[in-house]
Amino acid sequence: MPDHPPVPPGDPRATTKPDPPGDPRATTKPDPPGDPRATKKPDLTGDPRATTRPDPAGDPRAARRPIRLLLADSSALHRAGLRTVLTGSGTEGGAELVVAGEAADGAEAVELARRLLPDVLVADVALPRMDGAAVARAIVAARLPVPVLALTAHDGDEELMELLGAGATGYLCKDAPPEELSTAIRAVAAGGAVITPQVLARALPRFVAAASTTGAGKVVDLRSLTGREREVLMHVARGHTNAEIAEVLRVSETTVKTHVGHMLAKLRLRDRTQAVVLAYETGLVKPGG
Numbered sequence: 001m002p003d004h005p006p007v008p009p010g011d012p013r014a015t016t017k018p019d020p021p022g023d024p025r026a027t028t029k030p031d032p033p034g035d036p037r038a039t040k041k042p043d044l045t046g047d048p049r050a051t052t053r054p055d056p057a058g059d060p061r062a063a064r065r066p067i068r069l070l071l072a073d074s075s076a077l078h079r080a081g082l083r084t085v086l087t088g089s090g091t092e093g094g095a096e097l098v099v100a101g102e103a104a105d106g107a108e109a110v111e112l113a114r115r116l117l118p119d120v121l122v123a124d125v126a127l128p129r130m131d132g133a134a135v136a137r138a139i140v141a142a143r144l145p146v147p148v149l150a151l152t153a154h155d156g157d158e159e160l161m162e163l164l165g166a167g168a169t170g171y172l173c174k175d176a177p178p179e180e181l182s183t184a185i186r187a188v189a190a191g192g193a194v195i196t197p198q199v200l201a202r203a204l205p206r207f208v209a210a211a212s213t214t215g216a217g218k219v220v221d222l223r224s225l226t227g228r229e230r231e232v233l234m235h236v237a238r239g240h241t242n243a244e245i246a247e248v249l250r251v252s253e254t255t256v257k258t259h260v261g262h263m264l265a266k267l268r269l270r271d272r273t274q275a276v277v278l279a280y281e282t283g284l285v286k287p288g289g
Contacts, residue, residue: 067189068100070118070146072109072135074128079104082122089182097185106130110138113146119189124174125152125159133166140167140270147188160199164273170194191257192241193272200239222282224266230284232259236272237279 069086073079079102086097100118103109106127113121121139125132136148149170150163160171170188172181173196184194222230228249235245242260246253260272269275279285 066096066098068098068118070101070112070121071099072103072123072127074104085178106135109135113139113144120185121146121148123148123150125150133162136166136168149188167271187241190241190243229259229263233263233275233279234285237276237285
């Protein structure tokens with residue numbers, strides 16, 4: 001005889017009894033294969049593999065990629081000497097220098113610049129077929145993003161003025177020490193303009209005077225520039241590269257490039273060389289200042 005009478009069917013107490021130990025409902029069955037709940041998706045946010053992949057934009061190797069050069073000189077011997085000096089300069093002063101191509105005359109230099117798009121074209125001023133100034137003009141006219149560093153054996157004011165007017169962004173004597181040449185190439189590749197200080201001090205007053213005469217009656221309103229753009233213009237006029245300006249202003253190099261682009265567009269200038277002339281012409285920067 002049971003101690004308690006059985007609970008009649010329908011009595012609410014019949015539903016409050018716990019499941020018997022052998023009741024299959026008491027044991028949680030594993031999710032069947034194929035059930036999406038049975039496969040746990042990995043949480044990539046905490047997965048170390050998700051954070052160790054190199055980011056090309058921040059990869060230091062990307063920032064130190066080699067600087068590709070195009071050498072233009074009518075003498076094969078001079079080109080070989082340049083190649084030896086530049087490619088053997090190492091990376092202590094910055095990125096490695098590599099020669100992407102060579103040209104024996106100006107026309108070939110322009111064609112190779114179009115095809116190879118080097119970081120810097122190192123060109124002898126006295127090239128056959130097209131001289132250094134003609135090469136610079138052709139590259140500017142074709143809107144090629146290739147700065148020209150002109151090497152000269154004469155170092156004359158008239159020659160310098162012609163080259164700067166043609167769009168060259170660098171002017172150096174052929175007898176410059178190898179380390180000075182390497183430094184100039186890296187500066188030009190970084191967006192700077194390079195002229196030997198002694199040459200600049202001697203020729204700048206004439207160049208500014210010529211620009212003032214040529215542009216007589218042309219009014220340039222610097223008020224269109226923002227304060228930051230004026231500041232960038234002053235640094236450009238002093239020959240600072242984008243990287244140097246970025247360090248001084250505590251901004252990214254990309255930001256500096258944007259300011260330079262806006263400044264050139266507002267003042268309707270072709271390149272940094274014209275910006276340098278304008279800064280001196282308007283008195284924004286004074287020689288020796």
